[in-house]
Amino acid sequence: MDNLADILELDDANGPPQERMLQILSEACRLFATRGFEGTSMRDIAAECGVSKATLYHYFPDKDAIVRPLVMGTTKAIYGQVSARIDPAAPAVERLRQFMVETATFFERHRWAWIAAASVFWNDPQARRRRQRIEWRDRYEALLRDILRDAIERGEFRPVDPSLAGRLVLSTLNWLPRWYDPSGPLSAAEIAEQFHAMIVQGFKPPRGRGAG
Amino acid sequence: MDNLADILELDDANGPPQERMLQILSEACRLFATRGFEGTSMRDIAAECGVSKATLYHYFPDKDAIVRPLVMGTTKAIYGQVSARIDPAAPAVERLRQFMVETATFFERHRWAWIAAASVFWNDPQARRRRQRIEWRDRYEALLRDILRDAIERGEFRPVDPSLAGRLVLSTLNWLPRWYDPSGPLSAAEIAEQFHAMIVQGFKPPRGRGAG
Numbered sequence: 001m002d003n004l005a006d007i008l009e010l011d012d013a014n015g016p017p018q019e020r021m022l023q024i025l026s027e028a029c030r031l032f033a034t035r036g037f038e039g040t041s042m043r044d045i046a047a048e049c050g051v052s053k054a055t056l057y058h059y060f061p062d063k064d065a066i067v068r069p070l071v072m073g074t075t076k077a078i079y080g081q082v083s084a085r086i087d088p089a090a091p092a093v094e095r096l097r098q099f100m101v102e103t104a105t106f107f108e109r110h111r112w113a114w115i116a117a118a119s120v121f122w123n124d125p126q127a128r129r130r131r132q133r134i135e136w137r138d139r140y141e142a143l144l145r146d147i148l149r150d151a152i153e154r155g156e157f158r159p160v161d162p163s164l165a166g167r168l169v170l171s172t173l174n175w176l177p178r179w180y181d182p183s184g185p186l187s188a189a190e191i192a193e194q195f196h197a198m199i200v201q202g203f204k205p206p207r208g209r210g211a212g
Numbered sequence: 213m214d215n216l217a218d219i220l221e222l223d224d225a226n227g228p229p230q231e232r233m234l235q236i237l238s239e240a241c242r243l244f245a246t247r248g249f250e251g252t253s254m255r256d257i258a259a260e261c262g263v264s265k266a267t268l269y270h271y272f273p274d275k276d277a278i279v280r281p282l283v284m285g286t287t288k289a290i291y292g293q294v295s296a297r298i299d300p301a302a303p304a305v306e307r308l309r310q311f312m313v314e315t316a317t318f319f320e321r322h323r324w325a326w327i328a329a330a331s332v333f334w335n336d337p338q339a340r341r342r343r344q345r346i347e348w349r350d351r352y353e354a355l356l357r358d359i360l361r362d363a364i365e366r367g368e369f370r371p372v373d374p375s376l377a378g379r380l381v382l383s384t385l386n387w388l389p390r391w392y393d394p395s396g397p398l399s400a401a402e403i404a405e406q407f408h409a410m411i412v413q414g415f416k417p418p419r420g421r422g423a424g
Contacts, residue, residue, distance in 0.1 A: 036331075038251030093416075119248075119331075157415040161406070164398075165415065167391065168384055168407055175383035186376075194373070195380055202414020203369040203377065204305075 003109055004029075007077035008069045021059050024049050028066045032116035037067065067120050074117040075133045078106050079140040086143070092151030097196045099144055100173060104192035107177045115177055144169060157200075169199065215321055216241075219289035220281045233271050236261050240278045244328035249279065279332050286329040287345045290318050291352040298355070304363030309408045311356055312385060316404035319389045327389055356381060369412075381411065 004022050027048040031040040042063060046056040060066045082102040086095050107114055145166045151157040157165075172195045180188055216234050239260040243252040254275060258268040272278045294314040298307050319326055357378045363369040369377075384407045392400055 036248050036250045038248045151415070155417065158413070158417045160410055160415055164403065164406055165410060167387075167403075168410055171387035172380055172383045174387050175379075179379065191376065191379075194376055198372055198377060198380055198414075199411070200415050201370070202410075202416070203363070203372055203412050204414070205367065205370045207418060 004073075004113060007110060007113065008073040020051075020055075024051075024056065024059055025066060025070065026112075028063075029070050029116035030112045032067065032070075032120055033112045037063065037116070037120040067116070070113050071117045071120060071133055072136075074110060074113050075136040075140075077110070078103065078114075079136050079143070081106055082140065083143055086147075092147050092154060092156050093200060095147045096144075096151065096169070096200070097193065099147060100169065100192040100196045101189045103173045104176060104188040107173070107180070108182070108188035111177050111180075111182075141166065141170065172199070216285075216325060219322060219325065220285040232263075232267075236263075236268065236271055237278060237282065238324075240275075241282055241328035242324045244279065244282075244332055245324045249275065249328070249332040279328070282325050283329045283332060283345055284348075286322060286325050287348040287352075289322070290315065290326075291348050291355070293318055294352065295355055298359075303368060304359050304366060305368050305412060307359045308356075308363065308381070308412070309405070311359060312381065312404040312408045313401045315385045316388060316400040319385070319392070320394070320400035323389050323392075323394075353378065353382065384411070 004026050008022075008025065024045065028040070028045045031044055031048060035044075040063070042053060042056060045063075045066070046053045049056070082099060085102045086098045088095075090098070145162050148157065148160070148162040148165050148169075152159050152162065173192065176188060176191065180191070186194075216238050220234075220237065236257065240252070240257045243256055243260060247256075252275070254265060254268060257275075257278070258265045261268070294311060297314045298310045300307075302310070357374050360369065360372070360374040360377050360381075364371050364374065385404065388400060388403065392403070398406075
């Protein structure tokens with residue numbers, strides 16, 4: 001089960017998260033992630049949780065009420081967890097490594113919630129919530145671009161375009177939850193570690209060696 | 213409108229593609245891409261095309277019959293178009309550039325079809341078709357891994373792990389259709405060109421310069 005209690009953004013109306021509520025959210029995000037938001041009904045969620053539809057409706061009036069804490073929660077939590085684990089005194093190249101490894105670790109812990117949130121994002125009917133989500137997402141992406149800009153200023157990186165370089169780094173991370181195999185030989189963090197080394201060093205051999 | 217006629221994998225039962233059929237497929241893939249496969253009904257597709265439901269059913273008995281030529285078509289077509297445009301006599305580093313630029317160009321031309329196909333893939337009820345699709349996808353990915361292995365053997369690249377390096381390259385491309393803005397300053401091919409340079413050179417400045 002996902003560590004959902006750490007990351008949920010519950011409405012005050014929901015009250016403190018209860019075990020049953022967390023179970024519902026956890027099963028729902030696995031269903032949303034694998035069948036899509038539109039492909040999952042309240043009936044499916046109730047069946048998967050082994051509860052009656054009446055019990056389900058006691059906690060959540062509709063699918064939107066289930067998905068809202070997931071979407072806002074994952075977006076705020078990834079910013080909070082990643083930014084808290086970056087050492088501001090470290091060289092920029094090391095901060096980039098921390099950003100990548102912590103993002104991958106977050107994806108590994110909250111894989112279903114993340115895929116569910118990403119796949120429902122465009123279906124979220126609440127535009128205000130969507131704007132809020134974009135603000136938190138922008139904050140997370142700014143974290144990365146600041147590291148890249150700093151790395152270029154200090155001469156740790158070549159003068160690459162920070163915005164496009166940021167897209168490259170985010171792409172390697174954002175695609176990870178879709179192909180990553182939790183039973184494979186490498187953890188998500190180890191993959192991020194290797195991606196970091198590849199991106200920083202490049203594929204070319206060091207000068208003076210090879211045909212490059 | 214998407215250049216769908218180039219890439220569709222129509223059943224014999226469909227006969228040669230007719231203009232109306234292509235219009236339906238084109239509108240349907242835009243709807244699948246933006247609302248999800250499950251979130252789009254036959255009624256939505258008919259309304260979007262400005263045809264009656266009877267006319268729609270004349271061409272396609274259900275949504276699966278619409279999505280099947282899209283899923284198989286895009287997967288075979290990307291392999292066909294990318295592999296045909298790689299110069300086997302070029303250095304591996306240049307072949308990697310061709311692979312990346314041609315993939316991005318394909319995404320640019322067939323953006324809706326690609327997103328639709330990717331988002332419905334897991335909902336495709338026909339397991340045999342799914343296996344076929346995976347075979348074509350594997351062929352496309354093998355193309356990339358062969359280039360990387362060759363680059364390492366020739367000393368054009370450092371001995372990176374070809375499988376993980378391939379994932380890195382594919383991630384930068386696969387995420388592109390989701391964030392790419394067709395009205396932005398760079399074409400998808402130009403972005404792929406810059407990603408190629410970043411991946412090959414790395415972010416670090418050349419030896420002897422900078423703090424890296």
